[in-house]
Amino acid sequence: MRGGPADYFIVPKNIEDIKNILRNRGDLPVFVLGEGTNLLVADRGIPGIVLSVKEMFKIIQTPVFSRLTSGEEVASVRVGAGTKMSYLVKYLAKYSLTGIEDLVGIPGSLGGAVVMNAGADGTEIGDVIRNVTRINDDGEVETLSRDELTFRYRKTIFPTPGGIVIEAELKLKKGDHLEIQKAIDAHLDRRRQKQPLTLPNSGSVFKNPEGDTAGRLIEEAGLKGFSIGGAAVSIKHANFIVNQGEATAHDIREIIETVQKVVKEKTGIDLETEVVLAGEWD
Known part of the structure; x- marks a missing residue:
């Protein structure tokens, strides 16, 4: 999914680098970025430091x-x-x-x-x-x-x-x-x-409410295939929002809010996001 830039994007080489960054960051916020799954970054980006640890901590010890x-x-x-x-x-x-x-x-x-x-x-x-x-x-x-x-x-x-x-x-x-x-x-x-594995997406968008599934509620609300800009509710699984080409984070956020509104109106259930929204939003 699309998103904006970071003020400071840092790729530490080891634990000591991370310690030094955390101890000397001052008032700057730190956002830790791993694989970036279940994450939606605002088009305006993330303020402060983005610490990319994707290539670190990959050792598995023998059981x-x-x-x-x-x-x-x-x-x-x-x-x-x-x-x-x-x-x-x-x-x-x-x-x-x-x-x-x-x-x-x-x-x-x-x-x-x-x-x-x-x-x-x-x-x-x-x-x-x-x-x-x-x-x-x-x-x-x-x-x-x-x-x-x-x-x-x-x-x-x-x-x-x-x-x-x-x-x-x-x-x-x-x-x-x-x-x-x-x-x-x-x-x-x-x-x-x-699942819509052939199209870019951020994974499951909403948490399943107790005793039900978000996907079923969204489908029952008639929102499969609903789109804004380049983003759409997946026709394969309604709890996924896919990027059909040029979706912005704003497009995806609008779909999330629309889905929450419609499902609430039809069922009385508040869908809580599972995907993490990061950065500066309008």
Whole structure:
């Protein structure tokens, strides 16, 4: 999706660069940019510093296995926040580790998944997190245990806001390799069939309200295919807004607001955005 420029776009080389930026930024706001999924940047851009960490924190350590008193085999694995979710799920499958197969279709990285407690088909990344390591806003590295985090629907609450997730330790169960691979393949097939993967988009636009789905509500409201400028509600999946060529962020924002208004009028339900709106909006 389109968006405007950053005042300062910085690509740090290592953790020390990030620490120095955070400690010396003064009053400048810092926006952390990973893979950029589920993100819509305003046409006017983002004020302050945009810190691009897309190429950092990609190491996955070899899983460490142990056996519970019940006899069940489990493993802990430390994963860099820059690791793509699709790669992570497939990597874990090689070790017959189960628990996040349904997340194979999430296009972003682990860091973004942790921050938003990304999920699909009833599975959330928060289900398997043991601890999270981040650089806080003071430029200090800290590790937060699971008990210090609160996992909600599409949101993880940290003890203090801000900071940059750099690693997470996951705890998963040993499963049947063939069943795990079947689950991964089935999820990817469903994604290909139901989502508009051939057109640029920012992923799921709205959170699913309790007991229903945003896509169904939007479709029932007659908004499939509704367009403004170069943007349109996908005819393949109504909870996606696609860029048909020259869409502006303003076009997409107008569609979001129109969908919210119409669905509210027809059903009384307030659709909450899942996509993150960043930058200076009119």
